[in-house]
Amino acid sequence: MTFMLQIYCKNKNLSKEFEEGTSLFEIYQGFDLNMPYGPVSARVNNKVEDLNFKVYYNKDVEFLDITSASGMRTYVRSLCFILTKAVSELYPNGNILLEHPVSKGYFCKLCIDRTIGLDDVIRIKQRMQEIIKADLPFIRHEKHTDEIIRLFKERGMDDKVKLLETSGQLYSCYQQLGDTIDSYYGSLVPSTGYIRLFDIVKYYDGLLLRIPNRKNPDKLEEVVKQEKMLDVFQEYHRWNEILGISTVGDLNQACNRGMATDLINVSEALQEKKIVRIADEITNRNENGQRVKLVLISGPSSSGKTTFSKRLSIQLMTNGLRPYPISLDDYFVNREDTPLDENGQHDFESLYALDLPFFEAQLKALLAGEEVELPRFNFNIGKREPSGKKLRIDDNMILILEGIHALNPALTPNIPAANKYKIYVSALTTILLDNHNYIPTTDNRLLRRIIRDYKYRSHSAEATINRWPSVRAGEEKWIFPYQEYADAMFNSALIFELAVLKDHVEPVLRKVPNNSPAYSEAHRLLRFLSHFVPVQDEELPPTSLLREFLGGSSFVY
Template sequence: MSNKNSFTNNSHSIKAMINNDLLELPKGTKLEEIAKSFNESGKNKLVAALVDNELKELNYAIDEDCEIKFLSIMSTIGSRIYQRSLVFVFIRSCMELFSGCKVSVEHSISGGLYCEVHYKRTIDEKDTERINERMKEIIAEDVPFMKTRIPVDEAKEIFRDYGQTGKVRLLKYREKPYINLYQNGWLKNYFYGYMVPSTGYLDEFNLHYYKPGIVIQFPKIELKGEIGEFKEHPKLFKVFREAEKWGEILEIDYVASLNDLIVSKKEGEFIRIAEALHEKKIAEIADMISEHPDKKRVILIAGPTSSGKTTFAQRLMIQLKVNGIKPVSISLDDYFVDREKTPLDEYGEYDFESLYAIDLDSFNRDLTALLSGDEVKLPHFNFHTGKREYKGNTLKIMENQPIILEGIHALNDELTKSIEKSKKFKIYISALTQLNVDEHNRIPTTDTRLIRRIVRDFKYRSNDAVRTLSLWESVRRGEEKNIFPFQEDADVMFNSALFYELSLLKKSAEPLLRQVDSTNPYFSEAKRLLKFLSYFVALENEIDIPRTSILREFIGGSAFN
């Protein structure tokens, strides 16, 4: 960049390594000032930085020699900061336009965040346009986000005045006597994460009225910074609504409610009800299949990693047997093509998650033969040699015996292209938690699944947290490509999240995350997850967790192992 060396000041200067360039900068230079010289075009916004591997906001001043790595909105961390800051502006706009309203940030949907504005009347499409205009005005004003540290008791009073009881109750469990608040204009708020320096950074967003709430859309990494087309997801939205009703049944809204139960030693009944809701839903799905056993011959189960697919499939088989149906299962892994025939990804590596890593012709030929009543020789894939083998295993099924198939491509009709759609029953499963930290800090589904996987990978695969974190970005890319586009094709969706699970997983996940060294590239992510888990009171006793629980797939002790 032409103006990089404009910072040079030999009398009171420090040295900073940025993008393999060693720069001399005046002591006390803010990251934002440096970032501007590395982003002259204004594209691919830089919104934060890693300073010697520690995440810092752009208003951070450099006082000593360091290495700086800037983060744009095209990074996972940068994208979160952008979203969080945009939500702050949304909340402020709503509170200004609809005096006395309460805003709740609910969950992700259609490449955005679904929020509700609770007011004396129902918010409509015209109101959404007004909020959109007010947000644009605040962004055009380039209002700074100012961070201040205040005592917890003072913060409680602020949130009481705003009517944000979830935040007030959560602060009861705050270990430190102070809290960092952000202020933008008149509004003060708390978020567990950093903000952009000012509202002028937030000029790309869309609002969509999605009755009874509003979806905030923002630039997406997987779309190379573009905002995706808004698509309705009625089935997914229905599952989130169902989770909200389950929360009402369990009398739990935010993390503070869960903490209260654990501290008062009343979690036992809560756990049993939560598990019973799961069992009831699985039984209902089994009943749907049992109504037409002669038609629903192939049961397809798909979902992202750490959704609990294996345990769900086992529990579904039990419920089908209760209904007099005897399902069989086939492993898609046994139909992998020989390793040297595996497709390559964009990096030239074997893409084992590709649909075409499966021998579709052989698989469909066997599937068709089984449904026709023929006896089929089943293959076995030898992962040591990378070859398919036949060891004399055969299978023949009756007319009323469905075949259960579980895998990432199960909802993609190309996998079962030889089977009529009318004979398929598709199930999408994911951990779609509706429990949030408070009114404005949601619990992303991806974080729940990541913590599940960290615990499981250590217990069953001898992987430390660094190994799991290093694989996560690739896993997420595969999900965006192979799973999420097909979720609305499912006949039914199952939410595998359990309201109490993060309190249970906390005791196993925290020690693993603390082992991530400060020099490790995944240190900031481990630190973020530790901060997230700090809001939960640990559930130490596993005695109330059934051996058939989906969580047993991750913590151990499952009846299905």
Template sequence: MLQICCKNNNISKNFPIGSSLLDIYNGFNLDIPYGPVSAKVNNKVEGLNYRAYNNKDVEFLNMLNPSGMRTYVRSLCFILCKAVEDLYPDGKIMLEHPVSKGYYCDLQIGHETGLDDVSRIKQRMKEIVEANIPFHRFECHTTKVVELFCRKGMMDKVKLLETSGELYSYYYTLENTIDYYYGSLLPSTGYIRKFDIVKYYDGLLLRVPNRQNPEVLEEVVKQEKMLEVFKEHRRWNQILGVGTVGDFNVACNEGYATDLINVSEALQEKKISNIADGIYHRGKNGQRVKLVLISGPSSSGKTTFSKRLSIQLMANGLKPYPISLDNYFVDREKTPKDEKGDYDYESLYALDLEFFNKQLQDLLHGKEVELPRFNFTTGRREFKGDKLKIDDNMILILEGIHALNPELTPHIPTENKYKIYVSALTTILLDNHNYIPTTDNRLLRRIIRDHKYRGYSAEETIRRWPSVRAGEEKWIFPYQENADAMFNSALLFELAIMKDYAIPILRNVPNNKPEYSEAYRLRKFLEYFASVQDKELPPTSLLREFLGGSSFRY
């Protein structure tokens, strides 16, 4: 017998050696809503078919937990891939990226995807779910797994596993369909309760349950501009011949890492230059842009982007002047509070909107104003004689999380504003059926920056991340489609460079802390990438904002 300590009810109980997590869940007579879908075993996430052979701490997860939802979505993706394989044996589906609260898929079946195709796939997925087919996980020597995928013509997985450096690898089966997923799956297809698949532009959108209320599906949010940014970068990746991490690793092993860095940086600079040209030429058409508003989520590289954009604006004969929203905070005691009773500094209403708009209007009408400074020690606004009057060639640059919110600048004429959304939209795929969450990219950037410049451990950054994400969902993401331009700050090679920075920091998260499971997941994920040294990274790179060595002042 072995002893299991259940974190869900703080009860310990003995079970036979080799008991599965599902046996253990039933043995504790637990009844978790929307679950269980997976579990933390000694703070590592495992599938419910995992068997225990030693004493363990176990915490069962449901779909409200981010790790649990990942397990659910991963399993749903496998069902989709099986349905496509069953219906179109010579076809191919690529699960490309999250968009519109779902997952965009590129279906290649020899003809344009029609509504009939979507209906057939959805019906086949329903049949697979109703049949309650078990997911099986097999582990064996990597060379054997590679041979298996090679016979199936799944070269994206072959390249990934061949370059992983692992002696043993695993794969999953769903009846006669085989696949690879980095993470746990549900015990069987019958665990899938809610899903939908709909036609979405020239591809498909896999719809998943709402993360707060899994009884309903996420609503489809219109994100045409976001989709176009993803597709533009996927096209660039395909031109470079680097669509997946396996492709990237092969290119690095063949000595092309420097070329990939140089081309990726050049593409970003070209995009920034095009945005600056768009701002300048709009002014030549009689619509005077006097205010550039830059928004984006945490660790998206907004600050470096605004500095590089300023250089390109100067190359167009304009004089950029940065305005910090932080200086327009209301006095501390007037700051709104969150549901816990703490000051909510991320709220739009933590800013003195009336005073801010009055100063902007005065500036746009040619008046001189005295800019404020916010004293974070006293929690009060101060004036230090910083006078500003804008001339014909001057353009104000305002960067902040609320920049695209219409309530921030309601009195400024639309023709005077140019709105830009910046985010790290990871476009390289792990393989054709495993996308890389954009939030992982930003979280890794933040872990490195917090450790290097703010003295925070990875444990602290991971612990705070859910509240950061909640603020983004409320104050940033709803307004991203308001942008005149979108800029993708993710670089094709950056996870390979961040790997050697992040893994030592992540290893310092103690095994007995709840944050260990996320630190472990990120570490294992980074190990798929070949290491790339940052010596070839230019000092103006957006990545330098997080790694250090930038030629910009922050």
């Protein structure tokens, strides 16, 4: 007897009946959808599944293409598998590490015991194109974890073995592409022929895997030069090597051996050492008799800018300087003059929500040695008013300005460069899940923000997740274009961080209801966190950047 299911397609706002056991791809065809860039995966009752997933109960289904964040993740995972297969075939004794996103692509380290050349890049790209043309299926296997561990051990894939051995899972999954096996922690496209557009180019001492632009998938993302960002990633990879930890499996094993306290102490010390170096450079910089009088600190949401600025101020004080914080919020234009966004709402993220001429006039006066009365913005009435605070900069004083626009050249166009020191702060996750699975740096910041919003702003994880795309859009417009202008970049991520955040954020994520659009992202984050052995936060020092989000900081915010 054939059982019929009711499937509601969100793309068409329409329900249809299908036989029990029908695949998502067959359902896509049954709804006669025509998605020019997809589908690549689908949300099934707000959980992302691959198109081979078979349905046995009534479901809500939304098909995704690469213009969505989730669809793009599916596309990139599949492309990464094709790359690792090509490398394994061309260099049987070599390996490739998919390290981190940079320059609108993904930086990969090809380990073949020699310097890579352009001929290597050409061979890899050609083999990837052949694999795509062959339209090989991605096959998913679910087996007992011990069986998969034996399989990976036979192939010398120790990074995956460590992760599985510390997962605590009875059953696990791996994927197969031809005679190549690997593991990817999320959906893949049905077959290699789904990959329409990519490129791979030589990039410094590695490779850059290029992907389509989400807004215009017929074109590749432009390569944006990010030398400083790459340097920071590579510096922190060297730190990881000092600690002997490159992957989450390494981290889990170290924590299980009782090394969590040592990891915390060494990681915090390495971070403090970096802050000391930045403070010393600020103190000692002297160009044509002019010293730094203004430190500008920028970075995206939940990057830890506030705690960083406080720790930097302490180090500047040990160098004999007197830091004085200036808040950009006090320089907002009156509310009725605030620019509007495309939805007709006040755009407080815009640079032009600030009174730029007034701000620059006050800065120039201060740097010239004049006394000014600082403003105060009254958020209750939406107007700027006098604060009664008067300020004059003396020889030992240095202004600290922290805000999302701090590195934008339009904020301080006429302030002499010799008087400014620009710092970009972000949480740049450098640990890998395993050699072929990077951790998105935005996940690190999103988890921080979910915890902070829940603890201190009475916002649910659902509300934070729903707002995150607009936060990211503001960052793309107002922050990321100026990060390479920085004199110094500071990575606020800590190697043990996600293991500490785990116990704090999981209960909050579990409160997101299944019928919410945010459930898909909450479910993905919970699956991601399941790979970590939890670490308690008792050993965190009160000055740790994580205290800004978890509580218990010795700083006043």
